[in-house]
Amino acid sequence: MTAEELHFRAFRNPEHIRALAALIAQQAQGLGPVRIMEVCGGHTHAIMQHGLHTLMPENIQFIHGPGCPVCVMPKARIDQAIALAKEPEVVLVTLGDMIKVPGSDGSLADARAQGAAVHFVYSPLDALAIAAKHPDKQVVFFAIGFETTTPMSAALIESAQRAGVSNLLFHINHVTVPEAVSAILDSDDAQIDALIGPSHVSVITGAQIYQPLVDRFQLPVVVSGFEPLDILEGVHRIITQKRAGEAKLSIQYTRSVTYEGNPTAQALIARTFKKRESFEWRGLGAIAQSAWQLADRYSHLDAETIYADRFEANPREDHQACLCGTILRGAAKPTDCPLFKHPCTPQNPIGSCMVSSEGACAAYYRYGQEVRL
């Protein structure tokens, strides 16, 4: 076994997982309900994949947060992506998770099947090669994601400018974590006692972005890694704080996250984008200062304004019974939704939470049913 493999396996060591779960159960005795929101969809999937929720005592509950960029995009934005893709001169480039998200009338996959030019990429920088390959086309990069992917879009914009690429525009849908979590904690149906903070977002921003939440809402926030032992250690730290009656910011994922974050990436974001006054989130409504748009010096590259007359103003309403929005607020579980599995499935998604690899409904569909042997 190589050192690399040992390192990887160390965070999934079965004996350590069982021991830590037992310690959590013991220390949580006598505490009231502890409802822990894991903000990031990656954590939701890890919890379900490894069955960590089934190792918890009854008074510890995981509540799934809004940290799935595709899930929180309102239909109007998806419709704009599809409208752009249908423009004859446009080649739309976006990340793979977008492919099946239902808009008012079909998805990008459907638009592609009808002849629209849509490319799905893993790295935003691939848009440069696509732009070079289609010099006679207007390539539009539909940018999506939280703070994790925002610097990548910024790097693409700077690279394209440096290289003098003239046929690449941008449709920016980057959103920010603290404002959304703050809106959830402020809402009437919020019953959240602690947060597991996102790991990849925090690599960029630093754990500092959660300090105002800790101060304002007086709840423990632990930034944890994605491996089973990372998450369990995060829960253990939360329980320890609860026992002591404390509410502090703590970094468990110290192998990647610092308090300050990555200043180079932060500077890149700051010079490429500016905050929108307000942005409409699916399920959460309009949240002030919760998303980015292109900075003034790049406004001539903004597909959102250039193609504004092609966008329909009124997206079709979500399916009435779809609980996606409520699930994103942490106020319902995927299994509470009457559409879950019948008829809403990853192949035929009705709500966005069923589409994305980070969506809570997709996690429940893939891993969710508890098995007692």
Added chain:
Amino acid sequence: MITLAHGAGGEQTRELVETLFLPRLKNRWLLEGGDAAVIDPLRLAISTDGYTVSPLFFPGGDIGKLAVIGSCNDVVVSGARPRFLSAGFIIEEGFKKADLERIVDSMAAALEAIDVALISADTKVVPRGSADGIYITTTALGEQSLSPLRPANLQEGAVLVASGFVGDHGTALFSAREEIGFSGDLKSDCAHLWPLIEALIQAKQIPLALRDATRGGVAAVLNEWAISSGLCPLIEQAAIPIRKEVHGACELLGFDPLTLANEGMMIAAFRPEQAQGALATLRAHPTGAHAAIIGTVGASHPGKVVLQTPHGTARFLEMPAGELLPRIC
């Protein structure tokens, strides 16, 4: 409207077959729904498959090798020895002759390796832009050596064996695509399965059921078995042979190795008293060198597959759903 999902081998492919093809074309052989049709009185097994893989050349193989091995393996897992192959080539105008030579050379080598003869072929060339390079469709014809192996033969207590590493082909194909830009030594597992079956027959270790884990991977095979037998395969996560490169790539890309395609790996179920012997037989052949017992067949959750983790939790392993990788075969 037909979308890429209809060709991905998952739920939508099944739906297309069941609602469009079968109602119009059904007969007793098609309705059997096996990897190959077995024509009983003639003791023949026949299977057709089309190959559209992208890229055409990938680590461990190419479209030519795959077109031979893929269809032959479908015949093999029905318990037949492949003997003859027919092939149809659809080539895009402008395709390089050198590439065609390379593909056909690779087919010839794959045919020779298991003594299969190509006895009929057709070539069509379509205008530039009407196809992506080259597509190949092959039909394999085999002599039935065993009575057809059907999932209905599965029984409680049967031991499940994977004949090799899981997920190599899907990962290698994905890594070879330029847009991903991974590097590494990972190769497709593309390999003939007949030598493994032949060895099992010689050792009188006849499997109860057999399936090559192609599109949809191990998860699809086990779920199909669970549904058609009404039993419950129980899999030990820690026992599944997965290369660390595959594990790493899957972690990075968010794939489950159990849903990735293989082209030289099968899942076999054996009677418990024969399992260790069969494992030794498989391991004695290079294609089966990494074979492992991955679980047993139980009855606790009829029609479902249960995956047990090493830390004591368990969950259902679902039928692969959502976006599967397009054009892996």
